[in-house]
Amino acid sequence: MQNSTLIAENRSIQSSAPCRLDMAGTLDLSTFFYPLGSMEPCTFNLALDLRTRVRLSAYEQGRVKVVSRGFESAVFESGRAPFNHPLGLMFAIAAAFNASGVMIEIDSGSPPRAGLGGSSAAAVALVAAFYDLLGIVPEKHRSRIALHAHGIEQSVAGVPCGLQDHLAAAFGGVNCWRWQSSNPLQPFERVEIGGSLKIAELGESILVAYCGVPHESRDINGKWVKHFIEAKDRNLWKQIVKAGHRFVSCLSEGDLEGAGYWMNMETDLRCRMTPEVLESIGYRLVQSARDAGCGARFTGAGGGGCLWALGTRLDIKNLRAGWLEILRQRPETSLLEAGIDQQGVLLS
Numbered sequence: 001m002q003n004s005t006l007i008a009e010n011r012s013i014q015s016s017a018p019c020r021l022d023m024a025g026t027l028d029l030s031t032f033f034y035p036l037g038s039m040e041p042c043t044f045n046l047a048l049d050l051r052t053r054v055r056l057s058a059y060e061q062g063r064v065k066v067v068s069r070g071f072e073s074a075v076f077e078s079g080r081a082p083f084n085h086p087l088g089l090m091f092a093i094a095a096a097f098n099a100s101g102v103m104i105e106i107d108s109g110s111p112p113r114a115g116l117g118g119s120s121a122a123a124v125a126l127v128a129a130f131y132d133l134l135g136i137v138p139e140k141h142r143s144r145i146a147l148h149a150h151g152i153e154q155s156v157a158g159v160p161c162g163l164q165d166h167l168a169a170a171f172g173g174v175n176c177w178r179w180q181s182s183n184p185l186q187p188f189e190r191v192e193i194g195g196s197l198k199i200a201e202l203g204e205s206i207l208v209a210y211c212g213v214p215h216e217s218r219d220i221n222g223k224w225v226k227h228f229i230e231a232k233d234r235n236l237w238k239q240i241v242k243a244g245h246r247f248v249s250c251l252s253e254g255d256l257e258g259a260g261y262w263m264n265m266e267t268d269l270r271c272r273m274t275p276e277v278l279e280s281i282g283y284r285l286v287q288s289a290r291d292a293g294c295g296a297r298f299t300g301a302g303g304g305g306c307l308w309a310l311g312t313r314l315d316i317k318n319l320r321a322g323w324l325e326i327l328r329q330r331p332e333t334s335l336l337e338a339g340i341d342q343q344g345v346l347l348s
Contacts, residue, residue, distance in 0.1 A: 023245030115305025260295025
């Protein structure tokens with residue numbers, strides 16, 4: 001794929017995709033959902049309108065340049081970029097499409113390494129941009145884009161990667177993803193949660209905080225995978241599957257207090273396996289949420305990044321002041337003002 005197409009059409013391609021909040025993650029790794037298939041594991045995610053935006057434009061022939069806020073820009077000859085580079089995933093996607101003479105610009109609406117699935121959102125948005133360049137309408141191929149982006153990311157990550165982040169970026173909305181070992185070609189089933197009115201109410205029932213410490217998901221995920229393969233903690237994972245089902249059931253029925261209970265239960269199970277999923281500020285935010293009658297959980301694999309709380313609108317309103325007081329003790333922290341994104345990946 002050469003830059004001549006972009007030059008001839010005198011255009012750039014712009015796309016975007018949302019990041020997400022999640023519950024019962026890791027079960028979207030085949031390492032887990034195949035052996036646990038009889039329990040029909042599921043994960044939950046909620047797309048946030050903190051969108052990652054990608055712009056694809058013509059550049060010097062034979063080279064690929066990637067520019068991303070928060071990273072040093074990089075240029076390599078086409079197909080010669082190291083994929084273990086901080087921007088390696090973007091170069092890997094460019095290589096997968098045999099791109100040459102293109103510039104990729106990325107602007108994320110969420111903090112870097114915040115545990116919100118930002119890298120997967122960028123991957124989905126970039127794959128969608130290349131699809132558009134090939135004449136494939138992205139909005140009609142959301143599953144294909146998610147699977148394509150995930151396949152490339154997992155091929156260069158060096159560790160197993162889950163798929164739920166890519167699905168949240170591709171579809172948007174509030175979803176339960178059921179993981180089924182019986183269909184290896186498309187191992188997920190999407191179950192949408194709530195109508196438009198419920199979604200609007202749910203947006204007022206969440207609170208998201210960045211704890212000021214970037215996370216590194218592969219460290220904690222790597223421990224979970226290693227221990228599961230070694231037959232450690234498997235009983236706890238079965239309890240996490242149960243907590244995920246109960247959380248989704250309560251949320252679907254509008255029972256926010258019940259959903260918060262199972263959210264806290266799942267967080268406790270993770271902390272038993274890997275206490276480092278919560279750092280010092282994270283522990284205080286979780287306790288503050290529980291004192292306010294809310295559920296709270298780290299996002300992604302934890303160990304820094306973001307936390308989110310779920311509760312009634314009144315409880316969340318009361319919690320906001322408590323979280324702000326805790327966050328003031330670390331300058332890099334912030335509450336993220338975000339709503340629910342229902343659009344998924346888009347061309348703009």
